Amino acid sequence: MSTANTPPAPAGRKRSDVRRNEQILLDAAAAVFVRAGVDAPVREIAAESGLGMGTIYRHFPTRADLVVAVFRHQVDALAAHAAPAADTPYEVLRQWVHQFADFLVTKHGLAEAMHSDQAGFESLHNEFVERLLPVLDRLLKASASAGCTRADVRAYDFMLAIGNLCIGVETFPDYRARHMIDLLLAGLARTAPGAERQ
Amino acid sequence: MSTANTPPAPAGRKRSDVRRNEQILLDAAAAVFVRAGVDAPVREIAAESGLGMGTIYRHFPTRADLVVAVFRHQVDALAAHAAPAADTPYEVLRQWVHQFADFLVTKHGLAEAMHSDQAGFESLHNEFVERLLPVLDRLLKASASAGCTRADVRAYDFMLAIGNLCIGVETFPDYRARHMIDLLLAGLARTAPGAERQ
DNA sequence: TACGATACGGAGCATCGCTCCGTTTTGCAA
DNA sequence: TTGCAAAACGGAGCGATGCTCCGTATCGTA
Structure with a gap:
């Protein structure tokens, strides 16, 4: 399209x-x-x-289009995602998520821009969704099927959440996005049948 | 100050x-x-x-100062936090976090502004940190002491993470911030002694 | 009531993203 | 090689925005 x-x-x-x-x-x-x-x-x-x-x-009709074009190769690499050698589907998922986060964090302001409500920046959002959502969805489903993780989390929500958690790493040096992403991943892991959070 | x-x-x-x-x-x-x-x-x-x-x-020397002033009362309410009747410290924490998230989501663009790197908006960030961080820290420690949640999560990271997860609710109607906040909270809950994520 | 201190108002500045149109370049054809 | 029309270029300019500056109006006191 x-x-x-x-x-x-x-x-x-x-x-x-x-x-x-x-x-x-x-x-x-x-x-x-x-x-x-x-x-x-x-x-x-x-x-x-x-x-x-x-x-x-x-x-490039819009600044966002230029941004998209510049990072296209790296998005491609993330989308290609030659499945690495990892023990569990959960671990595969975890590694991919961290690659994604690293990508966002490395490019100053990319995470912020991806969720910007500024006119014209939808193309950036769309690019990410179109290219990466299928991959993440596949990884999530695989992990869930293997019983590693919950099955009630939508890939779209999860992707935006990861992106969101990367916001502010540069503005607030004390903020540890990586830890929070791990926390989110921990929440994804199927918890032992404890009583809390019915 | x-x-x-x-x-x-x-x-x-x-x-x-x-x-x-x-x-x-x-x-x-x-x-x-x-x-x-x-x-x-x-x-x-x-x-x-x-x-x-x-x-x-x-x-108000800066737009951000005006924003701070307008929402001061509501931030005060969050900071006061008359501890509600809840079973566990974890549940208390959970309720407060959702109140915080509701506050951010209700005010159009507040979450985005809070993490904006635009000059002058530090005052907004500072206001939130100064007023709310102590409360959240207390709730986190209480929950951890009671054995409900992990003790290795810093309140500052957690607060920014919650705020971040609220970003985009208006721009992307399909994004369910609430679910992702619950996921983060689930990650906080002390997981059964499984082997994953050492 | 007069007058100095204080506060007001809005034109103006700098900085953006983006557009418009006169000028230059390119590549095909004679 | 040269002519020429289509295509692309460049940058002044537009509208929007945060914020400043200073001449003018207002307040409160003597």
């Missing part, structure tokens, strides 16, 4: 400057995002790239 | 218009926050109140 450029006639027919500039923009944006976070002003990316604002917005 | 107005000479010595306008501003802001969320432009609050921008900023 989103990218309809690959099917008809591959990227070759685009004007050479277009192709060149797109790469320049992606590189510049990546550099700026590392330096100043994903909230960096578009003007700064324009300056870094040496191109004009108009060019940026012709290539 | 924050409010040094009550100790020396109570509010009586302020000019009458100052007192009147402060109340007008608080009422107007409260109305606007309900209608348009805590992200509403300051100009809108000025319009609602019939006062000028300058007046707002003289009373």
Whole structure:
């Protein structure tokens, strides 16, 4: 639905400057995002790239689209998820979740942006949901089927929760997102038949 | 440290218009926050109140300070927390956490603002930490002492986590923050001596 | 009632995301 | 090689927002 450029006639027919500039923009944006976070002003990316604002917005209709494009490869890697060697489905799930969290935390402001209500940022949210939700859903179901974890947790809720827990790691240095994610994972694990929380 | 107005000479010595306008501003802001969320432009609050921008900023140096002032009463209520009749310390904790979450969710955008990295919004974060952290810490320790919950979770992390989990309830209607908070609480409950997660 | 201290009001500044349109570049065809 | 139309570029400019500044109005006291 989103990218309809690959099917008809591959990227070759685009004007050479277009192709060149797109790469320049992606590189510049990546550099700026590392330096100043994903909230960096578009003007700064324009300056870094040496191109004009108009060019940026012709290539990426919205700032969020640029963010999506820059991180596409890493999202792909998470989505691909060559199932690692782990003992239990729960452990597989746990490792993937931490990879996801690491990804979000590493990119300054990505977690915040993903849940932003700012207009235009739905595309970022959608990208994550479309690409990663199926993977997480599969891992969750596998773990639940194996009896490792509860089956009453929706992948969508869980994914947003993980993302949310990553918010603020940079703003509040004392906040340990990792611990809280582990806590959430612990809550997911099927508890022994204790009496509490019916 | 924050409010040094009550100790020396109570509010009586302020000019009458100052007192009147402060109340007008608080009422107007409260109305606007309900209608348009805590992200509403300051100009809108000025319009609602019939006062000028300058007046707002003289009373509340920053938008965040206005937000803090508007919700002070409700934060006080949470901080007071007349311990309810509940069976276990864990249940007491659980109820308080849900009250806190309800508070955040009810005020449009409050959770987001609380973790915003926007300049000036630290005061909001600080207000929450100063007022509510002691309460939560007490509840956590009580529950842990009673053997209901793990003792290795810091109140600060937990509070930010709860707040974070509330983010997005309005932007993403399908997201069930309540469930995820319950999941976090479940993770807090002392798990039976199973082998997983050493 | 007069006057100094205090508070008010809103135009204005800087910073955003994003648009619009005159100018430049590109690639095909004569 | 050169002409030319389609396509892409660039950056001034728009509207919105948080916040400041200072001339003007108000308050309370002598």
